[in-house]
Amino acid sequence: MEEKIISKENLISFVNDLIKDNHFVVGQDEKAVGWKNIIDAKELRINHGGVPSNISYKEFIFAKTEPIFYFKNKKDDYDLVEKKHDNRKIIFIGAKPCDARSIEIMSKVFNWDYKDEFFNERADNSIVIGTACNYQDEFCFCTSVGLDPTTEKGSDIFLIPLDENNFGFRIVSERGKEFIQPYQKYLNDGNTAHSTEILSKIKNPEKKFESSKVKEWITNNFEHKLFDKIGETCLGCGQCAFACPVCHCFDIVDEECDYSCGRRMKNWDACQFSLFTLHGSGHNPRDNQGKRYRQRIAHKFKYYPDKFDEILCTGCGRCSRGCPVGIDIAAVATEIFNIERSEISLTK
C-alpha cells in the first residue's frame, strides 16, 4: 500500500487525462440515481457523504441487456456473428465500500467451471477507485455482512476525504499501482497516520444481525410462515434485484430484426418475478411470492455462502430504500430472531 495525496484540482485534471487516454470513466450522476459515463471531469461527483445512488454500477460490468451473438439466415444455414471486443479500461470513481466489493463477489458465480467472457472482459479491465463512506441511514447495514465504511476491500485505489481540498489517495492493489504509473505527476506524498486518524473518526453503522445466524435460521425454518407473511406484502416488482450491486440472475431471449437476422440477448432478470421459474407444463416450483422472497433471502445468506464462501450482499440498503412497500431486508434478518418473542414487524 502506498499513501499519496491528491488535491481536488489535480483530481479533475487526472480524470480529464483518463478520458483523453480513451479510458471509459464511470462516476455517479448528479441526482444520485445511478452511474454514467463521465465525458468531462467537471461532472465528477465523489459522493462520500451522500446516500448511495438508487442503482449500483453493476450494469457496467454485468450489462442490463447485451447481445451475446448475432444470427443471420442464409438459405438453409445460419451465420453466427460475435460482438466486437472492447478492451478499454473501465474506471469507477467514487465507489463506496458497498459498491467496490460487488465485482469480486459476482465474479465467483460467473467463473465457477464455465467462464462468462462478457462479465470477465469488463471485470478484468476495471479499476475501482473507492472512497471511504461518510454516510449512514437506517437502511445501511454493511457491518452486518462483513464490510465497513472505511474498508479498502474491492478497491484498487482508495480515496479518503481529508479536508475541503484534498483527498488521501491510497494505492491498494498491484493493479492500481500499475494503472497509476502514467499519472504520478498529480500525486503528492501522503501521511498514512493522518488519513488513518480521519478514517478512525468515521462511525460504523450499528451491526444489526449476525449473517451466519440468518443462514442457520433459514436452514432450520425453511417452511416458516414468516415467508408467507412477507409474500403477502411483496409486489414482486423486482426493484430490489435491479438496484442490488450483486444480484446476478439473467434471462436469455432472442430478438428478431426481420425474417433473416436477429440477435440473442442476455438480460437482467429477477427471482421475484412470477414467471422466473414457471415450467412449460404450468408447474411452478416457486408458485407464490413468499417462496420467491425466501429464495431471495436464502440465496443471499445461505446458498451463495455455502457454494462460494461469500455473502451475496454488501449491505448497501438499496433494496430496502427503494422498496415500494417498505420491505427492509435488514429488518427481516433482524426480526427473524424476535419471532418467538413477539409479533413480526417486517417494515420500517
Place this chain on the structure above:
Amino acid sequence: MSNTNIYKPELMEVTDIIEETCDTRTFRLKFKNEEVAKSFSFKAGQFGEYSVFGEGESTFCIASSPTRSEYIECSFKQIGKVTTALKRLSVGDTIGFRGPYGNYFPVDEMKGKNVLFIAGGIGLAPVRCIIWNVLDLRNEFKDVTIVYGARSYKDLVYKRELKEWKERADIKTVVTLDPGGEVPDWDGEIGFVPAIVEKVAPKAENTIAIVCGPPIMIKFTIPVLQKLGFKEENIITTLENRMKCGLGKCGRCNVGNVYVCKDGPVFTYAQLKELPQEY
C-alpha cells in the same frame, strides 16, 4: 484468458423427424461442423439447450444413447414458444445446440447389476437414452426390466421401440395405460405405474432403479420401491426445472443450494430427500 463465448450454440441439421404423438416429436440431429461432430461426446442423462434462431432456447435431455455417436436425438412436446417453432421445422432445417450439460446416470456403477427402468409419459425420453446405452452393452448388465406407462394409447412415445423391446427375449418390458386410456386391441397392462410396479415386483437385491416421469408418478412409485426393498441410494431419478443458461449462472433452476443444471439433473432418492421441497 480464453475468449470463448459459452452462450454461443453449435449449428445442427435436422436429419430426421419422428412424430411420436400428436404434439410430441423426435428430432435426429447432426452437427454441421465436422470437427465439432468428431469431438462431441456425452453421457446418458445429460441435457442440452436447443434453439430456433429468432424464437429462443429450450432445455431438453439428449434422448439418444451415447453408444450411437453419429447423431443425437431429442424429443419435445409442443407447449411454448420455442417448441412451437421447433414443430414448424422440417428435415434439412438448422437449429442451435449447446451442451452437453449436467451430470449423468452412473452407468459404470450399474454394470454387473440388475437394472429396473420406470418411466411415465414423456419421462421416457431420458430413460430411453440409458435404456439403449444398457442394451447396446447388454452383456455387461444382468436382468433388465422396463415399466412404462402413459395416460392413454395416443400418449405413448417411442411406440416402435416399445414394440422392439417387448419382442426381445433378454429384457422384460411392461407397458401400461391409465384406466380409460386403452384402445380395444390393447394387449398391455391397464393401471397406474406404481400399481404395475408392485405387480411386476422386481427384486431389489443388486438392482438399480431409474425412475422418470411426472412428479405425481414419482411420488407414488418411490414408496412401492421402498416396500420392495430398494435402498434410497439405489433409486435414481432426474429433476427438471426451468433453465436458461444451463451453466449454473442464470439463477433459476436451483433447489436449495443445488443447481439442477450443474449438480443435477440426475439425483438419487437419498440426495433428493435432503433437498428442500421446492421442485
